[in-house]
Amino acid sequence: MSNDNSSIEPTSGGGDSHLPERVEADPIADPGLPPHKWRxxxxxxxxxxxxxxxxxxxxxxxxxxxxxxxxxxxxxxxxxxxxxxxxxxxxxxxxxxxxxxxxxxxxxxxxxxxxxLMADAEMVEMRHPAASPQEDRDATVAALNAGLDESGIGRRPLVRNTMFGAIGVGLGLPSVVLLRDLAPGDQLDISKLAKTIWAPGMRLVRDVVGTPILASEIEVGDLINGAPEAMFPTEENGYPELHGAQEQIDKAKGAIIIVRMDPDDITPLKGREKWTVDGIICYSKICTHVGCPISLYERTTHHVLCPCHQSTFDLADHAKVIFGPAARPLPQLPIAVDEEGYLVAQSDFTEPIGASYWEREKQ
Amino acid sequence: MRLLNRTAGRLSRHRRGPLAGLAVLLLGLLISGSLYTAFAPAQAQSQASETEKIAQGKELFLASCAFCHGKNGEGIPTVRPGYQIGPPLVGTGAAAVDFQVGTGRMPMAAPGQQAPRKAVAFSDDEVDALAAYVASLGPGPAIPNESDYSIEGLSEEERQEAISRGGQIFLTNCTACHNFNGAGGAMPRGGYAPTLHGVEGKYIYEALLTGPQQMPTFSNGNLSPDEKRDVIAYLGSLEDAPEVAGFTLGGYGPVGEGLFVWVLGIGGLVGAAVWIASHTTRTTKSKVES
Incomplete structure (x- = not known):
């Protein structure tokens, strides 16, 4: 290989006046490659x-x-x-x-x-300019301009604008409408989001096993992961069998946690004084941030912590948020006892459970 | 089958031997005698010693526990409302003592967020005495019997049912803190829920009853004794089950697995890339033209 690089042509059209002037040869001679060492x-x-x-x-x-x-x-x-x-x-x-x-x-x-074993020799490959040759670039621009000119879009703004309009409306509008249809018809009724399966007089039962909860048997410090009795229909309680998506929706929205603490520890919100039974207090199990089920409960501090994003709620103080990204307290389920001493709901939740949504405050 | 028959034959040959009758007589005497010593005097003795036990327990309590829990187990609060050096023990019952002292959690080596399991400081008799003393302070849950937390007495089918029901109860009530396979997990302010692997059924049952440290209680009105037994059976089945998917890396889920992949997996790839690009051995010899 030769030691001078004067054979490399400067790129054409070089108007870079801010660069120093090109020197003809390197001031220090290129030493070339060291002698090859064999393996x-x-x-x-x-x-x-x-x-x-x-x-x-x-x-x-x-x-x-x-x-x-x-x-x-x-x-x-x-x-x-x-x-x-x-x-x-x-x-x-x-x-x-x-x-x-x-x-x-x-x-x-x-x-x-x-x-x-493969061939082992140093090779030198000279770089070439990254841009295409000037004549190719000129030819491409000329072809584009000729195409624009022949189609006449530049001269006929009416055609051009209506064409863009047709592409936007013709492709955009149907897809928006079709996307809207991905939600089943009956769920477009957002008032359903504010309701759960809980109803006045419905018993609170243990999740999974479905047994009703005797208020007198619960001890201070207990945590019960609960569910609405309607999720466990029997001939005796007379609730209808639930199926498919509706069952899953009702199950997810109806999940509750029940804890019992010293009644003196509870600071009830105004108007919620009668929502508890002798220190037994019940909240939605669904975090108000993005809806994870939470039951990581600390008995001594009355805090319940969401494993997803560490939102922490103080169950002794109307489940107000004391840490984390959740914006609202957990909805509280007003409870009472029926004539047999089992825990029952006084009503449905008085506010939508779970994560926030646009129309929530209007309902 | 043939082997069995031969053994039976040999046995019956011995049974007809001249000394067989004497041997059976001696064996019978030995069994009835030891049964008598095991049961009859023991009852009388245990009644007599119950007060002694409580007295011994009180001695131990004053020496080892009263500093934090108070001389009468009334608890010692700090100046911050709601905080205490040691909680009151009246009404915590024998089960709580057997759990806390029997697993070495108490006496604590130093105050802190977590009372870790460590070497047990007392002998079994001393734990019993302490439990008897604390139980005498106020009514509380007693130490469970083995029949409460064992599925030994059940048929194979009932055992399978118990394990699958226990699994559902575990996944609903326990996984929030103790992780999906019971490996434990982090809790707020530096605490942690301990692993349940290798923990004796008795201690799990006692922990459910008494709610140690931050844990909520699962009293018999919350989870029935059978449901508690099923949870313990499920945890036992987890220990017997093979890790069919290979290494669990402690079963801590995404944290442990991510650490493994990022450090060892990607580290290994980087190492391999460095090796591929590294220089091979070179020699000073020149090639012999042939």
Missing amino acids: PTDVDPKAERRAERQIAAMFIGAMVMAVLFVVSYFTFSVGDSWDTIGGLGASTVTLGVTLGLTLLLIGTAIIHLARK
Whole structure:
């Protein structure tokens, strides 16, 4: 390679007056590349053959691992009775290890091949200007202008504007309307968001097991994850069977937490003095931030904490927010006891539960 | 089958031996005698020693617990309202003492947000004595019997039912703090919910009854004794179950798994990239033209 770089043409149209003037030759001579140093595999036939054997061994290892993958796929049983290796699922472990090693060995072998045996010589590639040649650029601009001119859009603003309008309205409007239809018809009625399945006289039951809660059996410090009795319909209680999406919606919106604390600890909000039963107090389980179910309750501080974003509510003080991004207290469910001593709701929640939405304050 | 028959045959051959009758007689005497010593005098002794136990418990209490909990277990408040050096123990019952002292949580090594499980400071008898003393201060939950938290007595089908019901109850009531597989988790202000792996059924039952530290209580009016037993059965089944998906990394969920992937996974990739781009060995020899 020659030592001067005067053969590189300056780019055409160079009007960069802020750059220093171009010098004809570098003040310090380009020393060129240092002499090439060979790898052992280039000069020693023994090393070359050893590298060959290593690479071949890795490829063979990859094949063996692939066969073992198939063997372990058919050997180990999964499902109800897993085979195990050291307490881990045998199938998962062996499939992962064998397939992982197959891929790893192929990759390592290829890299080893490139580093030890493939041609190893320094190359110099001269950069060329990033821009296209000036004549190509001129031709492209000319073609574009000719196209615009022939279509006449520039001269006919009426056609141009109505075309843009048709694209905007014709594609935008239908998609907006169709997106709106993704919500089932009956859910467009947002007044439903403010209501849950709770109704006057409905019993509070334990979630999962569905048993009613005797107020006298609850002790100070207890936390009960509760649900509306209507989620557990029996012939005795006479609630209708719920199905599908409606069941899931009612279940999600009706979830409650019930705690009992020393009645003196509770600071009731004005008008909510009769909403508790002797220190038993009930709130929606759905966080008012983005609607995570919360039951991380600290008995000694009366705080309940949302695991999603650390909103913290003080259940002794109308569940007001004491930390975190939630904007509103948890809605409180007014409760009473029926003639048999079980906890019942006095009414539905008096405000929408869960996360905020635009129309919430209007309802 | 043949093996069984042979064994039975051998046994019956011995049964007909001349010394067999004597051996059976001695065995019978031994069993009835030891049964008598185990039961009959024990009852009389336990009644007599109940007051002794309480007295011994009080001695231990004054020496090891009264500094924080007060000389009569009345608790010592701090000047900040609602805060206390040690809470009152009247009415916490024997179960709370057996849990706190039996797992080494009490006496605490230093005041703090968390009372960690550590080496137990008292012998079993001393724990019993302390429990008896605290139980005498006011009525509270007693130490549960093994039949309360064990599913040994149930049929295989009932056990499976208990485990699956316990799983549902656990996922509804316990996972908020103790994590989906019971590995525990962080709590506000530096505390944590401890792991439930390897915790004896008795202590889980007592913790549910008494609500140690920040934990809410799950009294019998909240979760029935059977439901508590089912939760313990579910936790036991978790320990027997194989980790079918491979390593759990402690079961802490996204935090532990993310740490593993970011440090070891991406670190390994960076290492591999450095190795690929590194210089290979070079020699000073020049190539022999052939």
